[in-house]
Amino acid sequence: MTTILAFHAHPDDEVLLTGGTLARLAAEGHRVVVAVACDGIMGEATGPDGTLRLDELRASATLLGVARVVHLGYADSGHGPLLFPDPPDRVRFARADVDEAASKLATLLSEERADVLLSYDAQGGYGHRDHVRVHEVGARAARLTGTRVLEATLPREPIDRVFRALRLLRVPVRYDPEVMRTSFTPRAAITHSINVRPHAQQKRAALAAHRSQVGEGKGRSSALFRLLIRLPAPIFGLVLGREWFVEAGAAPGGGRSGDLLGSR
Numbered sequence: 001m002t003t004i005l006a007f008h009a010h011p012d013d014e015v016l017l018t019g020g021t022l023a024r025l026a027a028e029g030h031r032v033v034v035a036v037a038c039d040g041i042m043g044e045a046t047g048p049d050g051t052l053r054l055d056e057l058r059a060s061a062t063l064l065g066v067a068r069v070v071h072l073g074y075a076d077s078g079h080g081p082l083l084f085p086d087p088p089d090r091v092r093f094a095r096a097d098v099d100e101a102a103s104k105l106a107t108l109l110s111e112e113r114a115d116v117l118l119s120y121d122a123q124g125g126y127g128h129r130d131h132v133r134v135h136e137v138g139a140r141a142a143r144l145t146g147t148r149v150l151e152a153t154l155p156r157e158p159i160d161r162v163f164r165a166l167r168l169l170r171v172p173v174r175y176d177p178e179v180m181r182t183s184f185t186p187r188a189a190i191t192h193s194i195n196v197r198p199h200a201q202q203k204r205a206a207l208a209a210h211r212s213q214v215g216e217g218k219g220r221s222s223a224l225f226r227l228l229i230r231l232p233a234p235i236f237g238l239v240l241g242r243e244w245f246v247e248a249g250a251a252p253g254g255g256r257s258g259d260l261l262g263s264r
Helices: 013-027 052-064 098-112 129-145 156-168 197-208 220-230 233-240
Strands: 003-008 031-038 068-074 116-120 148-153 192-195 242-246
Touching: 003 013, 003 098, 003 129, 013 031, 013 052, 013 116, 013 192, 013 197, 013 242, 031 052, 031 098, 031 129, 052 068, 052 197, 068 098, 098 129, 116 129, 129 148, 197 220, 197 233, 220 233
Parallel strands: 003 031, 003 116, 031 068, 116 148
Antiparallel strands: 148 242, 192 242
């Protein structure tokens, strides 16, 4: 049995970037642990909603077969030009000391005797400051422990094409198309492409477990989540049935490898 620790920025990221892979690894008998840097709360984490997003994360993790969920203790930093002051009870992850956060993660890696760390690519996907910090902290913790790292990502080219088409159609989008051109990872640099269609139903159910984002959220991502969970499992599998990773030092191959744990 291999132990895999998936390090994510926020609750719901575990589904979108790695949900099918986590479900597949758990089904194959491996121990899967999720560590999340932020708790999904922008303000002070008090009152009945103070643990709402973490509770949803635990529900999602159970559906995926995850054995343990850990919060490193940071608050969300938000996405946009303004980085708000820290709430009274927590530091925003973007302001976290990288060495301190890496030490926390390294302690968890050692405690779990993890064989593989799943982290994020150097761009932090689309450049969210918390995602960039996940990459930095994950890389530092992996060096401290000698843990193998695979970075969750998406192929850049199709995303760029989508944003170009939206711009031509004058469809308003949340993210700057010019930023998206350099986001994620070129397809040729991807080392692992994992077919997770057999676990599409689990992945869809895990996404639905984030009820505050799917059912009550008012942002554009929430509208997209609602659309996705209404899709029949086979269609959902066509849309979100493949997940991509980059392993530093491994030979790039356009993502032809289907075995995440096998070396290239």
